[in-house]
Amino acid sequence: MFEIRCLRDLYTSFFLGFFHPKPRLRTAGRLLEHTRNLCLSVRRKMLFFSYFKDLVGREVTVELKNDLAIRGTLHSVDQYLNIKLENTRVVDQDKYPHMLSVRNCFIRGSVVRYVQLPPEGVDVELLHDATRREARGG
Amino acid sequence: MSSGLGLESLVDQTISVITNDGRNIVGVLKGFDQATNVILDESHERVYSTKEGVQQLVLGLYIIRGDNISIVGELDEELDSNLDLSTLRAHPLKPVIH
Numbered sequence: 715m716f717e718i719r720c721l722r723d724l725y726t727s728f729f730l731g732f733f734h735p736k737p738r739l740r741t742a743g744r745l746l747e748h749t750r751n752l753c754l755s756v757r758r759k760m761l762f763f764s765y766f767k768d769l770v771g772r773e774v775t776v777e778l779k780n781d782l783a784i785r786g787t788l789h790s791v792d793q794y795l796n797i798k799l800e801n802t803r804v805v806d807q808d809k810y811p812h813m814l815s816v817r818n819c820f821i822r823g824s825v826v827r828y829v830q831l832p833p834e835g836v837d838v839e840l841l842h843d844a845t846r847r848e849a850r851g852g
Numbered sequence: 853m854s855s856g857l858g859l860e861s862l863v864d865q866t867i868s869v870i871t872n873d874g875r876n877i878v879g880v881l882k883g884f885d886q887a888t889n890v891i892l893d894e895s896h897e898r899v900y901s902t903k904e905g906v907q908q909l910v911l912g913l914y915i916i917r918g919d920n921i922s923i924v925g926e927l928d929e930e931l932d933s934n935l936d937l938s939t940l941r942a943h944p945l946k947p948v949i950h
Contacts, residue, residue, distance in 0.1 A: 790858055815928050819923050822918075
């Protein structure tokens with residue numbers, strides 16, 4: 715095997731083509747695909763943000779990861795899918811009296827488990843098409 | 853695309869924060885940021901238990917880190933004054949499990 719023992723050997727190895735540029739190109743291809751996937755996923759995040767913006771004014775029930783369920787009118791949503799609800803009341807008020815004096819609340823997106831929507835308020839076909847479009851690449 | 857956080861309307865209001873470990877902290881919102889880090893003044897913690905009434909522990913000026921916050925609720929002073937905390941019995945809130 716060709717051994718690199720000195721600088722002259724290093725130059726010789728280049729000349730012989732031991733350091734082929736191909737590996738660098740392969741990495742670039744992977745990077746491009748990764749960026750494209752990221753762009754797609756970013757757009758996918760916008761899909762639900764846009765969807766919730768259209769749902770503003772509807773009565774929803776937000777179930778959190780600590781099992782607390784809060785019913786209220788969707789006031790606003792942001793890019794992190796943080797939810798602001800108005801006219802809130804906890805679903806099981808006897809079990810969770812902790813929010814009895816709270817009527818408007820801000821719920822951090824990271825803590826939401828489900829957002830329960832009224833079935834009449836959901837156009838499943840529209841969502842389905844939008845998801846397919848986003849997955850395809852917009 | 854950075855839309856408003858929405859906590860701006862609650863500044864200088866009394867709010868009730870529910871943390872990820874199930875604690876309930878009440879105080880006056882003095883500041884916040886994009887990560888939902890929150891500054892609470894005159895804060896106290898409300899400890900709920902099934903055996904005795906609600907305990908209120910005075911905390912003072914607190915900064916609560918955003919990743920630890922579940923809910924920021926606007927406390928309605930009228931409704932809150934109607935509550936008799938000494939007779940309230942409840943299980944403490946469950947911690948958040950991701």
